[in-house]
Amino acid sequence: MTGFSINTVLRALNNKPEVRTETKEKILETATRLGYRPNRLAKGLRLNKTATIGVIVTDVANPFFSALVKGVVKGARDLGYSIILQDTDEAYADEEEAIQVMLSEQVDGLLITPVQSRKETIEKLAAVRFPFVLLARYFDDLETAYVVPNDYQGGFLATEHLLEQGHTRIAIVNGPLHISSARERFQGFKDALNRYGVPLDKSLVKTGALTIDAGRSLARSFFKRESPPTAIVSYSDFVAFGVMQTIHEAGFSIPDNVAIVGYDDVQLASCLKVPLTTIRSPKEKMGRQSDASPRSEVTRRSRWTGTPTAEA
Amino acid sequence: MTGFSINTVLRALNNKPEVRTETKEKILETATRLGYRPNRLAKGLRLNKTATIGVIVTDVANPFFSALVKGVVKGARDLGYSIILQDTDEAYADEEEAIQVMLSEQVDGLLITPVQSRKETIEKLAAVRFPFVLLARYFDDLETAYVVPNDYQGGFLATEHLLEQGHTRIAIVNGPLHISSARERFQGFKDALNRYGVPLDKSLVKTGALTIDAGRSLARSFFKRESPPTAIVSYSDFVAFGVMQTIHEAGFSIPDNVAIVGYDDVQLASCLKVPLTTIRSPKEKMGRQSDASPRSEVTRRSRWTGTPTAEA
DNA sequence: CTGTTAGCGCCTTCAT
DNA sequence: ATGAAGGCGCTAACAG
Numbered sequence: 007m008t009g010f011s012i013n014t015v016l017r018a019l020n021n022k023p024e025v026r027t028e029t030k031e032k033i034l035e036t037a038t039r040l041g042y043r044p045n046r047l048a049k050g051l052r053l054n055k056t057a058t059i060g061v062i063v064t065d066v067a068n069p070f071f072s073a074l075v076k077g078v079v080k081g082a083r084d085l086g087y088s089i090i091l092q093d094t095d096e097a098y099a100d101e102e103e104a105i106q107v108m109l110s111e112q113v114d115g116l117l118i119t120p121v122q123s124r125k126e127t128i129e130k131l132a133a134v135r136f137p138f139v140l141l142a143r144y145f146d147d148l149e150t151a152y153v154v155p156n157d158y159q160g161g162f163l164a165t166e167h168l169l170e171q172g173h174t175r176i177a178i179v180n181g182p183l184h185i186s187s188a189r190e191r192f193q194g195f196k197d198a199l200n201r202y203g204v205p206l207d208k209s210l211v212k213t214g215a216l217t218i219d220a221g222r223s224l225a226r227s228f229f230k231r232e233s234p235p236t237a238i239v240s241y242s243d244f245v246a247f248g249v250m251q252t253i254h255e256a257g258f259s260i261p262d263n264v265a266i267v268g269y270d271d272v273q274l275a276s277c278l279k280v281p282l283t284t285i286r287s288p289k290e291k292m293g294r295q296s297d298a299s300p301r302s303e304v305t306r307r308s309r310w311t312g313t314p315t316a317e318a
Numbered sequence: 319m320t321g322f323s324i325n326t327v328l329r330a331l332n333n334k335p336e337v338r339t340e341t342k343e344k345i346l347e348t349a350t351r352l353g354y355r356p357n358r359l360a361k362g363l364r365l366n367k368t369a370t371i372g373v374i375v376t377d378v379a380n381p382f383f384s385a386l387v388k389g390v391v392k393g394a395r396d397l398g399y400s401i402i403l404q405d406t407d408e409a410y411a412d413e414e415e416a417i418q419v420m421l422s423e424q425v426d427g428l429l430i431t432p433v434q435s436r437k438e439t440i441e442k443l444a445a446v447r448f449p450f451v452l453l454a455r456y457f458d459d460l461e462t463a464y465v466v467p468n469d470y471q472g473g474f475l476a477t478e479h480l481l482e483q484g485h486t487r488i489a490i491v492n493g494p495l496h497i498s499s500a501r502e503r504f505q506g507f508k509d510a511l512n513r514y515g516v517p518l519d520k521s522l523v524k525t526g527a528l529t530i531d532a533g534r535s536l537a538r539s540f541f542k543r544e545s546p547p548t549a550i551v552s553y554s555d556f557v558a559f560g561v562m563q564t565i566h567e568a569g570f571s572i573p574d575n576v577a578i579v580g581y582d583d584v585q586l587a588s589c590l591k592v593p594l595t596t597i598r599s600p601k602e603k604m605g606r607q608s609d610a611s612p613r614s615e616v617t618r619r620s621r622w623t624g625t626p627t628a629e630a
Numbered sequence: 631c632t633g634t635t636a637g638c639g640c641c642t643t644c645a646t
Numbered sequence: 647a648t649g650a651a652g653g654c655g656c657t658a659a660c661a662g
Contacts, residue, residue, distance in 0.1 A: 011649050016640070026647060046422045047363045048639035051654050056359065058402075058423075066391065072384035079378065079405045088423060090370075091403045093391045110358045111370075111400060323633050328656070338631060360655030363638050 008033050019044070050112055058088045060108035062118045063141070064096045065216075068244050071119065074141065078117060087114075096216060098123045105131065117141050122184045143186045157187040161194025161239070164267045168237040169202040173265060177210035177235035179224050179249050181242070188213070188241055195239060210235055221248025229256035236264060243268035320345050331356070362424055370400045372420035374430045375453070376408045377528075380556050383431065386453065390429060399426075408528060410435045417443065429453050434496045455498045469499040473506025473551070476579045480549040481514040485577060489522035489547035491536050491561050493554070500525070500553055507551060522547055533560025541568035548576060555580035 018025045018033035050056035063071040079089050092104035101121045116138035120128050125145055131138055132150050140152035168176050178195050181188030212224040228234050240246035246268030258264050330337045330345035362368035373390055375383040391401050404416035410433045417439055428450035432440050437457055443450055444462050452464035480488050490507050493500030524536040540546050552558035558580030570576050
């Protein structure tokens with residue numbers, strides 16, 4: 007349209023210095039007039055770099071992850087990256103498929119909250135040295151980059167908070183133990199009890215809760231006992247919501263009869279009438295931090311731990 | 319590697335009928351052995367079809383939208399589509415940019431929750447006949463496809479629910495009126511009042527709340543009055559959470575002093591101790607429904623309305 | 631049934 | 647300062 011060759015046009019659009027300012031202007035003008043838009047596919051194909059990163063979470067509907075995703079999306083955009091999103095629903099098969107799809111999409115890097123029921127996919131990814139960062143969970147026997155809060159400390163603080171209030175019959179509705187955060191928080195839970203000389207009552211330990219529904223049903227057994235717990239630690243605020251439902255169902259009141267402490271500091275939690283104590287984990291920061299990683303090899307194998315802080 | 323030409327190999331991988339079963343097997347075998355993965359960029363470039371759709375929401379951290387996004391992601395995956403996600407934070411400039419980026423990515427279609435402070439971008443999209451569907455909001459003066467709940471009915475039901483309980487001093491903390499859902503719910507609100515012969519008190523109408531924080535601060539004025547409202551309709555459950563905080567701050571109790579009704583039926587809402595009545599809007603269905611649209615021209619200009627149902 | 635050719639839009643290299 | 651050629655991986659069209 008301007009009479010110049012495709013090359014010159016593209017050079018002008020890419021603002022290369024070797025193009026005459028005069029022609030550059032002419033080209034840019036007609037480009038905007040015609041509504042030219044670069045084709046990222048072609049660029050990606052040619053350069054082997056798509057400015058796209060894949061994000062795989064286990065449940066976007068979980069406020070913890072949606073906040074995380076928001077952080078990632080925003081951070082990525084600031085760097086000129088786009089986000090492809092997948093949701094595994096904690097199913098390993100879905101994780102496998104999601105990774106395959108994203109590799110097909112030629113993403114430059116991957117941010118993954120691993121399901122952790124198996125680790126082969128992640129292992130394979132590491133084996134081929136594909137750039138990725140684990141989010142919120144990690145494998146202690148796999149050398150990968152990951153961004154996680156200090157879950158041990160979080161679990162400890164949550165429990166200590168209850169112990170300091172004088173509770174001794176403290177239950178926990180934990181996540182499945184193949185998930186690193188559940189394991190570490192549980193260790194913190196046990197260590198806190200130990201520190202305060204409170205023996206661990208195994209019947210007050212429930213494992214495997216990731217959703218509101220699971221939290222509700224797992225907590226039920228506690229209230230079929232002669233002496234229910236006076237305090238409950240929950241794996242996440244999401245789970246805590248379910249636990250709270252059960253407490254109310256059982257005719258107990260929070261915090262008069264039962265104290266409860268959640269995790270994740272989902273914004274909504276602060277709106278609950280009942281004082282749901284929660285451990286704040288820096289989601290947004292986690293999101294932004296992990297953005298940097300696919301680009302710099304430096305952060306591989308590094309562990310960034312946001313320090314959780316207890317708050318009422 | 320198999321001795322066959324690139325074409326035969328690709329034909330085998332695409333399971334074309336014209337390839338000998340024998341060679342097909344040989345090719346597939348070596349392909350998996352070598353870990354071959356199709357390049358979706360190249361395919362997209364060639365076919366002008368990427369099996370990718372762009373999703374633009376105003377706030378993924380809002381549980382309503384994260385649930386919506388989840389529905390879309392799942393529905394898309396079932397159809398072999400991937401999702402590129404952007405978050406505008408209700409900023410028109412971000413919406414504009416997000417659309418440009420996604421067009422550059424050659425998405426096959428767009429699902430957009432429009433900011434609605436301006437409509438030019440959407441207008442332009444419609445003008446070039448790019449396939450897109452508006453989510454949760456629509457323009458009454460633009461001919462586009464959209465998927466929205468029946469917000470008018472929802473607003474009406476929410477208000478009617480309170481009226482039937484005998485309330486007459488009913489306030490509303492609404493969203494900004496440039497947003498269709500806020501406008502329609504408000505109309506439902508007014509019509510319900512009218513139906514029950516309750517005059518509209520303008521000082522009990524607050525507009526512009528989209529977040530928890532906004533809900534909290536907008537509701538404050540209600541409790542500086544001599545006679546605060548005995549019931550409050552909120553634009554969304556998200557906003558309702560903020561309103562509830564204010565009610566508690568003011569030393570009132572729910573539902574003894576003030577009844578409150580939210581919207582969206584965010585799953586968390588059902589976990590609140592206080593009875594937050596909510597209008598259920600079918601988010602998942604909305605997500606899945608909108609998935610179909612970029613592919614079939616038929617649904618353009620169609621209005622699908624999930625019928626909201628009141629529930630305690 | 632298999633191979634060849636051409637081209638999607640972009641960028642790099644080399645030649646003017 | 648500009649143009650021409652080649653190729654990223656894929657597919658459709660045509661040829662054998």
